[in-house]
Amino acid sequence: MSDRSPTAPPPSFLWTRRIVLALLTAFVLLPVYVMVSSSLKSLQDVSGEFRWIPSGLTLRPYADIWRTVPLADYFVNSIIVSVAATVFSVTVAIFAAYAVSRHDFRGKRVFTVTVLSTQMFPGILFLLPLFLLYVNVGNATGIALFGSREGLILTYLTFSLPFSIWMLTGYFDSIPRELDEAAKVDGCGPVHALFRVIVPAAVPGIVAVAVYAFMTAWGEVLFASVMTDDSTRTLAVGLQSYAGQTDVYWNQVMAASLVVSVPVVAGFLFLQRYLVAGFTAGAVK
DSSP states (O other), X not given: OOOOOTTSOXXXXXXXXXXXXXXXXXXXXXXXXXXXXXXXXXXXXXXXXXXXXXXXXXXXXXXXXXXXXXXXXXXXXXXHHHXXXXXXXXXXXXXXXXXXXXXXXXXXXXXXXXXXXXXXXXXXXXXXXXXXXXXXXXXXXXOOOTTSHHHHHHHHHHXXXXXXXXXXXXXXXXXXXXXXXXXXXXXXXXXXXIIIIIHHHXXXXXXXXXXXXXXXXXXXXXXXXXXXXXXXXXXXXXXXXXXXXXXBOHHHHHHHHHHHHHHHHHHHHHHHHHHXXXXXXXXXX
């Protein structure tokens, strides 16, 4: 007599699931292995015929990436731009989402639809208008937005803010309004209630918004390649500098790609317990 439960899936399903998961795992890890192995090869080895098992390993590419191009400067620019864009995006989104979620005002529906509809358009449509706007502002006022970190931060806010406001609004809607009433009974005004009651309860949603804003700014290439110069270039654009006129330093490209991905991977692993709850609650109203 079989000990298998009547509700248990058949063995064929279990084996099919294992095979599919194994194939997906190989599909994900194979490019990572190629990157790691290529970053540990000399330029001569990585430029020749590809070998799955390297004949020799070296850490020299990880030292050379800082001398071939000013990678440290690109790293600092990316950190400043990404962190600033994240802080401003989260701060503005908290106040805007709280107003939309907790207060009724004229044009609320129009504002919500307008914020969400901006996600329908591809970012390249805003490239030329922003470029002309920054140049004209610089010519008229002397404020250098084009080619500056400040201009790039403002550019990334136009991408991350609409989605951040929409997602935080959905998360704030899931928080019982009785908490607001209890805070008012204790003598808190709207701002005090926001920071003493709503924000602590919405930490997963705020973390999810912060991760989204940071990743949007960290890996963006199109606007960073147009809106920056040699002194404000970010990592996403700076990696192209490893391609010279006569050769491409593929081993250093792979090494630099792994190095610049460390902050994003580390932040994701550290904050992953907030992300599922934040994205799930914020995406459903």
